[in-house]
Amino acid sequence: MITDRYAATDERGAPHGGEDPVLPGRHGALRRVLVGLGVLGLVLAVLVGGALWFLTDRYAGNIDRVSDVFADLDAEARPAPATPAQEAGAQPVTFLLVGSDTRATAEKGIADGGRSDAIMIARLSADRQHAQLISVPRDSWVDIPGHGTGKINAAYAFGGPALLVRTVEQLTDVRIDHYVAIDFAGIVQVTDDLGGVDVVVAETTSWGPYTFQAGVNHLDGDEARWYLGQRYDLPGGDFDRVRRQQQYLQAMFTKLFSSDTFSDPARLDAALRSVTSAVAVDDRLGNAEMLSLAYSLRSLTPDDVDFFTAPTLGTGTEGAASVVYLDDVACERMWTYLRSDSLSQNAEEFQDQALPEIPR
Numbered sequence: 001m002i003t004d005r006y007a008a009t010d011e012r013g014a015p016h017g018g019e020d021p022v023l024p025g026r027h028g029a030l031r032r033v034l035v036g037l038g039v040l041g042l043v044l045a046v047l048v049g050g051a052l053w054f055l056t057d058r059y060a061g062n063i064d065r066v067s068d069v070f071a072d073l074d075a076e077a078r079p080a081p082a083t084p085a086q087e088a089g090a091q092p093v094t095f096l097l098v099g100s101d102t103r104a105t106a107e108k109g110i111a112d113g114g115r116s117d118a119i120m121i122a123r124l125s126a127d128r129q130h131a132q133l134i135s136v137p138r139d140s141w142v143d144i145p146g147h148g149t150g151k152i153n154a155a156y157a158f159g160g161p162a163l164l165v166r167t168v169e170q171l172t173d174v175r176i177d178h179y180v181a182i183d184f185a186g187i188v189q190v191t192d193d194l195g196g197v198d199v200v201v202a203e204t205t206s207w208g209p210y211t212f213q214a215g216v217n218h219l220d221g222d223e224a225r226w227y228l229g230q231r232y233d234l235p236g237g238d239f240d241r242v243r244r245q246q247q248y249l250q251a252m253f254t255k256l257f258s259s260d261t262f263s264d265p266a267r268l269d270a271a272l273r274s275v276t277s278a279v280a281v282d283d284r285l286g287n288a289e290m291l292s293l294a295y296s297l298r299s300l301t302p303d304d305v306d307f308f309t310a311p312t313l314g315t316g317t318e319g320a321a322s323v324v325y326l327d328d329v330a331c332e333r334m335w336t337y338l339r340s341d342s343l344s345q346n347a348e349e350f351q352d353q354a355l356p357e358i359p360r
Contacts, residue, residue, distance in 0.1 A: 057287075058273070059272050059273070059276050060276070060287040060290045060291060061287060062273060062276040062277050063276045063277075063279055063280065063281055063290075064279075064280035064281075065280065065281060065282070065283040066161060066179060066181060066280050066281065066282050066283065067283050068162070068283070069161045069162055069165060069179045069282040069283070069284075070162070070165070070179075070282065070284060071162075072162055073162065073165065073166060078169060078175060079169055079172075079173045079174055079175040079339075080175065081175050081177075082094060082123075082126075082174070082175060082338070082339060082340075082341055090126050090127075090128065090296065091126055092123060092124060092125055092126045092341045093123070093124045093177050093178070093293065094121065094122070094123050094124075094174060094175060094176055094177050094178075094338075095121070095122040095123075095124075095176070095177065095178045095179070095180050096119075096120075096121060096122075096161075096164065096165055096168055096176045096178075096179050096180070097118070097119070097120040097121075097122055097133075097180045097182055098116045098118065098119055098120075098156065098161070098164065098179070098180070098181050098182065099116065099117050099118030099119075099120070099181075099182040099183075099184050099245065100116055100117050100118075100181070100182070100183065100184065116138060116153045116156045116164075117138065117184065118135065118138065118182070118184070118242070118245050119135070119136045119137075119138055119152060119153065119156075119164070119168075120133055120134060120135050120136070121133070121134045121136065121168065121172070121174065121176075121338070122134075122180075123338055123341075123343065124293075124297065125341055125344060126341050128296045128297050128299070128300060129299065129300065129304060130300075130304055130305075130306070130344035131297075131300060131304060131305045131306070132305070132306045132307075132308065132338070132343050132344060132347075133246065133249070133305060133306070133307050133308070134308045134309070134310055134334070134338075135242045135245070135246060135307075135308070135309045135310065136152060136168070136171075136309075136310045137152075137238060137239065137242060137309065137310065137312065137324040138151065138152060138153040138238070139151050139152075139153070139238065139315075139321075139322060139323050139324045140152040140310070140312075140323070140324045140325075140326050141316075141318060141323040141324065141325055141326070142155075142167060142171050142326070143167075143170065143171075144158065144163070144167050145163065145166050145167060145170060146158075146159075146163075149318075151321065151323060152164075152167060152168075152171075155167040161179050161181070161282070165179060171331075172331075172335040172338070173335060173339065174335055174338050174339055178281060178282050178284065178285050179281065179282040180279055180280070180281050180282075181279065181280040181281075182278065182279050183278045183279070184225075184228055184245075184278075185225065186274065186277060186278030187252070187274075187275070187278045188221045188222070188224040188225045188228070189221055189274045189278070190221075190252060190256070190271050190274040190275055190278070191219060191220060191221040191224045191252065192220055192221040193267060193270040193271040193273075193274050194252070194255045194256060194261060194267065194271050195267065196218045196219060196220050197218075197219050197224060197248070197251045197252050197255050198216055198217070198218050198219070198251060198255075199216075199217055199219060199227065199244075199247055199248065199251050200215065200216050200217070200357075200358045201213065201214055201215065201217055201358070201359075201360075202214065202358045202359065202360045203360060205230065205233055205234065205360075206233070207226050207227070207229070207230035207232075207233065208226040208229075208230075209226070210223050210226050210227070212227060224248065227244060227248070228241075228244055228245060228248055229241075230244070234360055235360055236360060238324075239309065239312075240359060240360045242309055243309070243355055243356065243359035243360070244359055246307040246355045246359075247355060247359050250302055250305070250307065250355070253302050253305075254302045256268075256271055256272075256275075257301065257302065306343070306344060306347050306354065307354065307355035308334070308347075308350055308353045308354055308355070309353050310326055310331055310334065310353070311326065311327040311330035311331050311334065311350070311352075311353050312324050312325060312326055312327055313325040313326070313327045330350075330353075333349065334350060334353075
């Protein structure tokens with residue numbers, strides 16, 4: 001005798017008596033809905049995964065790799081990894097950026113002529129809510145491991161990215177996690193892709209075929225190239241050139257992440273393709289890690305980035321060379337804050353070294 005009322009069914013598979021309020025027909029419908037949702041979820045997962053693969057390949061895959069930047073560095077002699085100011089969260093990430101007016105080769109990361117036009121330390125805070133970019137004047141007089149004292153960009157000429165990383169780590173006691181070579185000649189292509197970039201100039205200057213008027217200047221790519229290259233006829237010489245480089249990067253990324261750019265997919269795509277084709281990164285930074293890092297920075301805005309120049313005492317000469325002397329005391333304070341991931345909280349101490357609202 002069947003005692004379970006749900007076990008007795010008619011020829012359709014429905015229970016005799018029909019007293020159960022939840023009919024198997026509804027179970028079947030629910031099952032079909034769930035299966036349908038599962039298939040839809042799978043399709044969406046494939047589409048999202050395919051989109052991520054496409055974006056990763058189109059943008060991250062467009063970036064050249066510099067080989068063996070860190071391979072020969074003595075791990076025991078290097079600074080310890082940075083520690084976050086707050087215990088919770090990810091680790092800070094520090095990049096060494098080297099800019100040149102000539103495209104850095106993917107094999108060596110060294111521009112033709114072996115000299116760098118810009119050296120910058122870029123720090124992403126552990127909470128990914130702040131970032132700092134510190135320019136180190138290329139003529140800074142520093143100790144270069146194995147080569148005595150010299151201009152810091154001579155390290156780049158003597159031993160490429162690896163020796164420059166060693167030199168910067170020795171100078172700052174800040175561990176460099178990744179290396180980025182920037183082609184400023186390529187970066188200015190981004191200016192045209194964005195429809196021009198606005199910069200504010202403190203006083204009228206001329207360089208090459210262009211005059212940059214005091215006030216707002218709307219630069220196209222070629223104008224940006226000359227604007228970034230000027231240092232003569234500027235009161236601060238190379239110091240003002242460094243500030244212009246920082247100002248341009250700030251203006252470019254402000255425009256890149258503006259609503260006008262995001263509302264124009266073709267413009268955004270062209271700009272991102274130009275940006276990624278103008279940089280090369282060390283071969284330890286894989287596409288997946290790059291994508292993950294980019295995603296972690298999704299809430300970071302240009303206003304969250306502080307720009308500084310390493311504190312200096314002024315200029316002088318060493319032999320026939322014009323050099324920049326770093327302020328060891330002030331620099332050590334800055335490097336200490338970097339090591340503890342607290343420079344953003346102490347930025348006011350370095351207002352004299354910060355990017356002014358209107359550079360010269």
